[in-house]
Amino acid sequence: MTETLSTVARLRAATASDHDAVDAGFGRYDLSDADDYRAFLIAHAKALPAVEAWLAAIPGLGAVRSRETALAEDLAALGEDMPTPMAFDVMPSEAAGWGAMYVVEGSRLGGIMLSRSVPEGMPSAYLxxxxxxxxxxxxxxxxxxxxxxxxxVERAIVGAKAAFDLYRRAPA
Structure with missing residues (x-):
């Protein structure tokens, strides 16, 4: 008997290398250093608002609890304005939306672990x-x-890969 993988398992397997590339790119930042932390947040600010806005325009998806305001507040506390978001040009569909939401909400999950590296006294509402x-x-x-x-599933993978790619390119 062959066991069928769940949609989430298929999504996770198909995007594992994309996830690893994003982790490697952002892993170079020392979040205990104010300049590195600022650059980390700026990179996120180039990606997150673009994906969140795109997700908000797709009917049929669950609501996304935006983190854009928390990100803007953290950047303002560090003396920075929000940068212009990068373009997120993916053919909108409910499936692609679920894939991109998987990435954005996975980033929220990872943010909690990363927040432990941010020194007390530095803003950390976003993470x-x-x-x-x-x-x-x-x-x-x-x-x-x-x-x-x-x-x-293929459309969901396209959405997830596009979101990972946006985050991967954001630190440039």
């Missing part, structure tokens, strides 16, 4: 913006509950 109780599991369950045929 400290954790999921509500059960929110991450609910997102994964919602993705797995979608009636996803192979074409749907």
């Amino acid at each position: 400290g913006s954790k999921h509500l109780s059960g929110e991450w599991r609910a997102l994964l369950a919602a993705i797995d509950d979608e009636p996803a045929d192979d074409a749907w």
Whole structure:
């Protein structure tokens, strides 16, 4: 008997190298150093608002709790304005939206771990913006509950890969 992978498992497997590339790119920042931390936040500010705005325009998706305001507040506390967001040019579809949301909300999950590296006294509302109780599991369950045929999963992978690519390019 062959076991079928869940949609989330397929999404995770198909984007593992993209996730690793983003982690490697952002791993070069020392979040305990004010200049590195500022650059880290600026890079995120180039990507996150673009993806969040794109997600908000897709009907049928769950609501995204935006972190743009927290990011802007942290940057302002460090004497920086929000940069112009990069373009996020992906054909909108509900499936691609779920894929991109998987990346954005995964970033929120990773942010909590990274926030431990930010020294006391430095702003950390953005990285400290954790999921509500059960929110991450609910997102994964919602993705797995979608009636996803192979074409749907491929569109979700396209959305996730595009979001990862935007984050990967943002520090440049």
